[in-house]
Amino acid sequence: MRDERRALIESIIFNPNRCAVIFFLGGAVAGIAALPGGHESHRSMIIMLILIGCALVGATTWWALRDTSTAWGLQISLVISTGIVSVAAAIGPNVHINFAVLYIWAAVYAALYFRPVAVVLQIGLAGSAYIVVLITAHLSLRSLLDAWTSIFGTAIVLSAVVFALVSLLRRSSREDPLTRLANRRAWEERIDEELERSRRNKTPLSLAVIDIDNFKAVNDRDGHQAGDRVLRSFADGWVGTVRGSGDFVARLGGDEFGLLAPGSDEAGLQGIVKRFHEISPDNVSCSIGTATWDRNETGDDLFGRADEAMYRAKRDWRRS
Numbered sequence: 001m002r003d004e005r006r007a008l009i010e011s012i013i014f015n016p017n018r019c020a021v022i023f024f025l026g027g028a029v030a031g032i033a034a035l036p037g038g039h040e041s042h043r044s045m046i047i048m049l050i051l052i053g054c055a056l057v058g059a060t061t062w063w064a065l066r067d068t069s070t071a072w073g074l075q076i077s078l079v080i081s082t083g084i085v086s087v088a089a090a091i092g093p094n095v096h097i098n099f100a101v102l103y104i105w106a107a108v109y110a111a112l113y114f115r116p117v118a119v120v121l122q123i124g125l126a127g128s129a130y131i132v133v134l135i136t137a138h139l140s141l142r143s144l145l146d147a148w149t150s151i152f153g154t155a156i157v158l159s160a161v162v163f164a165l166v167s168l169l170r171r172s173s174r175e176d177p178l179t180r181l182a183n184r185r186a187w188e189e190r191i192d193e194e195l196e197r198s199r200r201n202k203t204p205l206s207l208a209v210i211d212i213d214n215f216k217a218v219n220d221r222d223g224h225q226a227g228d229r230v231l232r233s234f235a236d237g238w239v240g241t242v243r244g245s246g247d248f249v250a251r252l253g254g255d256e257f258g259l260l261a262p263g264s265d266e267a268g269l270q271g272i273v274k275r276f277h278e279i280s281p282d283n284v285s286c287s288i289g290t291a292t293w294d295r296n297e298t299g300d301d302l303f304g305r306a307d308e309a310m311y312r313a314k315r316d317w318r319r320s
Contacts, residue, residue, distance in 0.1 A: 008126075015064045015067075016066055016109075016113040017063075017067070017068070017074075018066050019109065019112070019113070020062040020109070021059045021062045021063045021066065023081065023105060023106075023109055024056070024058035024081065025055070025056075025059045025064065026102075027055040027081065027084065027088075027102055028052050029083070030057065030088075030099065030102065031051055031055065032052060034048065034099070035048065035049075041092065043089055047087065048088065048091065052082055054080075055084060058080070058081065062077070063074065066232055071114075071118075074114075075114065075118055078080050078109065078122055080104055080123060081106060082103070082126045082129055084142060085102040085103055085106065085129075086129040086133050086153055088102075089102075089103075089130070089133050090136055090137070092207060095138060100133070100147070100151050100317040101151070103126045103127075103151055103152070103155055104154055104155045106122065106126055106155075107121075107123050107155035107156070107159040108155075108158060108162050110123065111158075111159035111161065111162040111163040111165075111166065112162060112166055116163070119163060123152070124259070126152075126155070127148070127152045130148060130151060131144075131148060132150060134147055135272040142212070148261065173185065174186035174189075176250075176251040177292060178228055178231060179231055179234075179235035179251050180247070181234065181235050181239070181249055181251045181257070182248065183250060183251060184250070184251075184252050184253060186250060187248075187250035187252060187260075188299075190248050190250070191207070191260060191299045191302075191303070192299060194248075194260055194262050195293065195299055195302075198262065198293060198295075199295070203262065203263050204263060204265040204292060204293070205260070205261070205262055205263075205264075206260070206261045206264045206265060206266060206291065206292045206293070206294040207259065207260055207291055207292075207293070207302055207303060207306045208258065208261070208272070208273060208276075208288050208290045208292060208306055208310075209255065209256065209257075209258055209288070209290075209303065209309070209310040210257040210258065210259065210276065210286050210289075210310070211255060211286060211287050211304040211313070212230070212231070212234065212255035212256075212284060212286050213284065213287055213317055214284070215227065215230070215255040218282075224292070229281070229282075230282055230284050231238065231251075231255065232259075233281035234281060234284075234286065235249070235251070235257075237278060237279035237281070238259070238279065239240060240277065241276060242259070242272065243272075243273070246261075247260065247272070248260040248262075248263050254278035259272065259276075264292075266290065266292045269307075273290060276288060285317070287310055287313040287314040288310060288313060288319050289306045289307060289309025291303075291306035291314055292304035
């Protein structure tokens with residue numbers, strides 16, 4: 001039961017559409033809860049009911065699209081929600097607090113799922129909208145500044161903390177902690193991206209699978225700390241060798257690594273492989289197998305060809 005609850009929570013957190021459903025439902029509930037408080041006019045009550053209806057429509061829409069996410073759609077949706085919150089805050093019974101707290105929800109949502117520029121733009125838009133709301137309330141300058149700072153001081157600090165934590169988690173989930181290279185998960189995502197880019201741009205794509213020679217003997221003879229130093233030395237050397245424009249090195253597990261070389265054909269990849277072979281910390285070598293995409297095979301097939309080539313290179317090394 002505990003695992004099921006955790007899986008449910010993760011399915012919500014990792015899906016921005018489903019989280020948007022909760023955001024809109026929360027806004028609708030907040031609007032419904034404010035209705036018994038008695039707005040100042042029948043007109044305000046009608047407007048509030050319309051806003052609640054808009055929030056429910058938003059929740060329904062994102063529930064229907066829960067498995068289809070687009071960055072632009074989410075950003076436009078957050079802009080619309082900012083407008084709804086602004087209108088609700090303007091007609092609410094207490095413009096200083098009340099629905100303005102929902103601006104903080106929007107800021108946290110942006111920090112969770114958007115890129116830095118989009119986060120800044122969304123918070124800037126919401127902050128500007130709230131200034132307009134406060135001006136229409138005919139507050140004194142001191143009251144306006146206090147109200148705005150209390151909401152957006154909190155929104156800015158909280159969104160900055162959330163964004164930093166999310167960035168750290170994303171990086172750690174895609175980074176090998178020992179070598180600081182990308183991990184298997186990041187590799188699998190990247191190879192799909194590069195295959196699609198190569199297909200679209202009609203450019204070559206090559207791949208190499210790398211295995212450290214006799215690595216188990218290094219661990220047995222010198223200890224695991226020595227083995228870790230060898231892996232880090234290889235990783236640092238390879239990163240310093242590849243082109244920064246697009247070559248991608250990842251640790252696939254144990255002493256196996258992968259190299260993606262977008263834009264390189266077999267001849268170009270061999271130049272990189274030659275430089276990789278020149279890196280030999282503590283006189284430890286590596287076996288490398290290569291393959292260039294034939295423009296028809298899948299990523300798994302391409303990797304399989306390079307892996308087979310690596311094992312042939314490993315057998316040649318053992319016979320030498």
